[in-house]
Amino acid sequence: MQHILNQTHDPAARSWVESANAPTCDFPIQNLPFSVFRRRHSDEAFRGAVAIGDQVIDIAAWASRAGLNGIAGEGARVCAQPVLNEFFSMGPSAWRAVRHALFAALHERAPSDDRAALEACLIPQSEVEYGLPAQIGDYTDFYTSIHHATNISKLLGLSGVGANFKSIPIAYHGRVSSIGLSGQRFRRPAGQIMLPGEDAPIFSPSRKLDYELELGIYIGQGNAAGEPIALDQADSHVFGLCLLNDWSARDIQAWEMQPLGPFLAKNFATTISPWIVTMEALAPFRLPLPRPHTDGKPLPYLDSDRNSTTGAIDIQLEVCIETSRHQAGNLPAAQLSLTSFRHQYWSIAQMVAHHAAGGCNLRAGDLLGSGTISGPGQSEAGALMELARNASEPVTLNTGEKRSYVEDGDAIILRGYCEKAGFARIGFGESRGEVLPAKR
Secondary structure, eight states, X not given: OOOOOOGGGOTTOOBXXXXXXXXXXXXXXXXXXXXXXXXXXXOOOOEEEEEETTEEEEHHHHHHHHTOOHHHHHHHHHTTSSSSHHHHHTOHHHHHHHHHHHHHHHBTTOOHHHHHHHHTTEEEGGGEEEEOSSOXXXXXXXXXXXXXXXXXXXXXXXXXXXXXXXXXXXXXXXXXXTEEETTEEEEOOEEEEOOTTOSSOEEEEOSOEEOOEEEEEEEOSOOOTTOOOOGGGGGGGEEEEEEEEOOEEHHHHHHHOTTTOOSTTTTTOEEEOSOBEETTTTGGGEEOXXXXXXXXXXOGGGOOHHHHHHOEEOOEEEEEEEOXXXXXXXXXXXXXXXXXXXXXXXXXXXXXXXXHHTSOOOOTTOEEEOOOOOOSSGGGOSSHHHHTTTTTSOEEOTTSOEESSOOTTOEEEEEEEEOOTTSOOEEEEEEEEEEEOOOO
């Protein structure tokens, strides 16, 4: 998939849905992210939706009312299903056709008949609830931020990042069953912990529960087993991105992860946002990948001129915390960090190409986690372990409270958006997860 700009990126384009034209709107006509929804408190089946302003579009209903034909009609009609896997599997031509047809029908200059057909399929976001947009077959979590890796290495007293970090987009396979949508509430996890100065572990609720700021990467078209994905073709296998919180129990992780990696420390909850922002919507925000020349080139299957010049994406990412005191006092959540995905050492295309390089077949709806996203500054850290320097420098909130790790009753909120002069602001919505006390 080429990162080509077209009429759907026109910053001057406005919609007849007035809420989509607000300067700070997450979902202008240039965005058009996908999810699945149903009316709140109903027994309706979930079905595909696109966001515009403060409304959702029932995609299949629109296709029927508008008499949509061709690949756009075919793509829109399969969105009547409760998950979007089949639509994902249709590939970039179908994704593009549906996006462009919606853009035309939503434009302020759309013919009156087109507008009427679409207007009948709008439902306020305040009246709906969302489901997981895909049946996620497999979930793989990466480790791709050089700044996060460096920070963690220093906190653990290591001499530097692992010897393989600059050669391989490192990853492990995660747990699908505990992936939940924004609004997920989960109990504090428990596991084996080796306390300092002790010679035997205990079984206990985690005392060092942390978040990890990540992006979720949805696979669109898959690949056959044994067939690798070329680096410059990898983006065409990605449908789009969401926000992802890879909750982590640091004390459990420290004891259990050798030699195979984390298990109970990560398998209890992963929180994602409901809306998937397409790769086409993100095309204006591409940047060169920030790999220093002094690091040398990666192996040929992970290297191309195109990836070097357009592999990064400038997505602004914010982490906030809302404590019980915030909620009781109706106070705004406290910002913990603000960073950008453009700092990531490995690109999305490199993650996908490496995942398939050994013969693994990726499937429509598979989810990849980008790995914790941290920037070069202390205020750009993507985890509380980094911000509070492993509890040695607790973070002071706007309520006067201090946090070294996430406490019971705390909610962590992730937000994301893209901004660039000459283009419309593209938002991701938010991912919110709340910690409940451990089960006793």
